[in-house]
Amino acid sequence: MATATSDALPILVIGGGIAGLTAANEAAEAGHRVIIVEKEAYLGGRAIRLGKYFPKLCPPYCGFEINLRRIKQNPDVTVHTLAEVTKISGGPGDYTVSMRQEPRYVNQRCTACGECVEVCPEDRGDDFNYGLTKTKAIYLPHDMAFPMKFAVDMAACQGSSCSKCVEKCQYDAIDLAQQAQDKELKVGAIIVATGWRPYDASRMDNLGFGTHPNIVNNVTFERMAAESGPTAGKILRPSDGKLPKRVVFVHCAGSRDENHLQFCSSICCMASLKEGLLLKEQYPDAEVTDFYIDIRTPGRYEDFFTTAKEAGIELIKGKVAKIEPSTDGQYLVVTAEDAVSGKKVHRVADIVVLATGMQPSLLGDPLAGSLEHDEDGFVMTPLSDAGIFPVGCARAPVDVTTSTRDATAAALHSIHQLVARS
């Protein structure tokens, strides 16, 4: 086995999404030690929550199973979940990193037997499903979670006054008194894979996000369409669980917009077409309309655009002016201007999906103070030899496959730092 042989410092990967996992695996399998620091209680980031990947319409769990197996079997990879990097000091080849690890309230002895859940009296919104469902305050993040350990959401838990789970657990795995820990890590190079979050669509008044349950953003729609999701992949109207007959997709909801995100988020065209196709797969007669500025399906993705057109998805070049409930409150009415005809158009919809753009997670994060980033919050690629390398959506808005290429290249950049100093 290619275990780490050098006594070089390890490589730090901040973020355990698809980019971070890839970078970690690639570096580790080339014989280097790697530490992953992940903010959530599980690895996988945004991508593991997607319903399907474009253009193959294949499930993210498939690739994550392989990537997680690589992590599990490689003793050179150390994973810290519920942990964040707060500060970086030092320079290439020799960084000192401050990490804060929030308590999980569940220790390594947890077997994931799940008996705790049966006695827990409190509920919480399931963030894995973007709040579409609830879990108990003690919960398994998702069915394929790694680590396969429960966690307690202290915001929902009654704490030691309840302790029913503590009493129930046969394995002494729950410790409601656990405290956050601050640690210092010594690392040789840093890969920043902090990813993205959906732009807050409620900041666009005309799109009505937050005013009606049937106006959803694209990440939520992914869970609605995910076979691992709350409805086992059956897409239903959120307000009443009825089958949707008409769905409108609003591209560039926040992106390419002076007042919001000025850049193009790159993936939303493909994502919206994909979501329309998933809907068409389930309901061939459903009417799907996409409002777009430009359809951006580069390279072979053009075939996917062709498939979407052939499936009967209606495409209107035009900006959406407003989304409002119909007078009887049963439907949503989308008003837009067709940019080619110059005419005003209306579409009635059971669900409106906003293709909200990608905002770098780093924006507003304390870590931003330690990194060179642009005004949008994207970490800049170093111009010359440096030891900090942004990948995936921490660097630019990119799709999954670009993230993984990026991460693979960054693994090598990190190795350069270790090689140069060994």
Place this chain on the structure above:
Amino acid sequence: MANDTAAEPKLGTYICTGCGLGDALDIEALEKIANGDPKSSTCKTNAFLCSDEGVKVIRDDIDGEGVNRVVIAACSGRVNQDVFAFGDDVVLDRVNLREQVAWCHTPNDEETDALAQDYLRMGLVKNSKSSIPESSVTQEVYDTLLVIGAGATGMQAAIEAAKAGHKVVLVEKEAELGGYLRTLHRQLPQRQPYAELSEPDLARKEGEVKAQPNIEVMTSSEVVKISGQPGLFTALVKRDGDEVAMQVGSVVLATGASSYDAAKLDHLGFGASPNVVSSDTFEAMAKSGKIVRPSDGRPATSVAFVLCAGSRDPDHLPYCSSSCCATSLKQAAYVREADPVNGRAFVFYRDMRTPGHQEYFYKAMQEDEGVFLTKGNVTEVKPVGANQVSVTAEETLLGGPITVEVDLVVLATGIVPSTLENDILALEYRQGAALPDLKYGFPDSHFICFPYETRRTGIFAAGTVRAPMDIANAYIDGGGAAMKAIQAIEYARTGIAALPRAMDPTYPDFGLDRCTACKRCTEECPFGTLNEDEKGFPQLNINRCRRCGICMGACPERVINFQNYSIDGTSSQIRAIDIPSEDSGKLRFLAFMCENDAYPAIDMAGVKRLQYDVQVRFVPVRCLGAINQVWIADSLSGGFDGVMLLGCKHGDNYQCHMIRGSELAVERLGKIQETLDRLGLEAERVQYIEFPISEYQRFPEIVKGFVKHINKIGPNPFKGF
């Protein structure tokens, strides 16, 4: 190739009673099995086996009692790998009594116990039939990377590999380095504010290549042959008429793309006027400082750019060439730069594709008053007089068709991969000289999560030969390919597999004395692992092998086996399953399942406590393509009532990480069904069921449907024979 020097086998079996197993299952009966045949030298139960105390029990037996084979009957082998890790000298098997037995079947039930007991027997047999693999490493590997093509991608790959301490041979067919970079006047902005064009990277990259002592540059050179395998390739490179042989460990194919032949674009006016040129020609004009009308050599002040010239056109290139939108915007800037007062650029696009940060550059160009941008389908380009050309477009944003008369029309021609007409690699592989292409001649990977999962191990395509992309992405791709090429050498050095079975040290062994040279394995290996000798016998190139076992599934003589995964090992497991008599009313089904998709899916069904028919016995396989027909024949003659093959999607959007595994399984299934027909057994007793990892919530229903179907047919008439 069992390890003959290994110590006498000494088996320890450890049964966990935690997580409800002790309450749900007859543990004593399981202990009895562990003490049967194959007999454990020690069998212990523990209420919390994955705890430090539990693991210590096993560890003590290994260290103190000489236990060198361990069977753990507890949770799924997909959890606690780090906990139950006893090193490479112990043959370890995990029997999944939790996710796939106790969590999904009725507790304290005779049938649930029968299932647990079958699984334990299977685990014990599998363990006894496995051995620790001897290392496949037989010789020192070569550390050098061969990078073919010295454009943006190839130079980047070479620089990055060299910086990591590897020697690189960089082969370029032209006399100079640079490829497409050499043709550029300016490059797109690469940093905020993404508004100013930058000087081409050529000089900088060329300087970096030349400054690297680890890089040997071979210009005016072409690869004429590559033979061997990762770590041990021999490449023959032709330079100045001489052939130079070199030994390399891995290969990066970075030969780029060429422009689509503008002569085929007569519908866009090419050839009708000398003032209709391709974007390459225009770039050269800008570079020479002469943006002129070829008809009379006078400055071209008004220039129209026609995008998607050939691209996104089913009659030409059905794909999008990705970089032409931004390139045309850049060239529009040249027009403005050449004549800031009178210069006019008209850009006709179908969709303006400037993703990510390129949007800033698009915006900057929109703000330039001398640049006119409109969506539109260009319907006619024709000469007007001797020196002007008119361009007409419909469906514009200006409300109807428009026509402009300009000095020069630039067709944004798309790109064509260099591998379309020439295999370049000249591989001495039984399955062909080229890296297999995916579509439109691009030798791209089919995998979203693993874009470097190549069909020719140790050979990685990167840059525009693989897919249309801009220079910034070509650099990333060159770096990524260099990383994988370095890894490929590392894997060969240590004798382990590449993705998807990353780090697997096992490999197939060919019993050539019984081989009939039927060539099925050499034809069906999706990775081109096997060559043939002059008599047609397979020649294994172990470092090309991805350890899927598709060859094992293909072999009618059953002479291909792994150290821990073999025809006999699996047949024995199937025979270890107890078949109840016909009058018991109990049926038995066998389900072969893909270990990457179906297995975790069924684990997740367990995590969710979904309940399903208890009469099914799972046999995980590395890939459905590894299922040898004899296993299916054995199971039916042994009395199984039905057999399911649970695998991933095949066809155009195949999900099989072994490329062709599930497709081959289906193909072979057709032949088995014919045989069944002849035996008087219903063909539908054996079924392929597409079962992606994400569909675990549907699993109980899938089993129900299958069982119902078999119930209709009735029990296997061979039962009891």
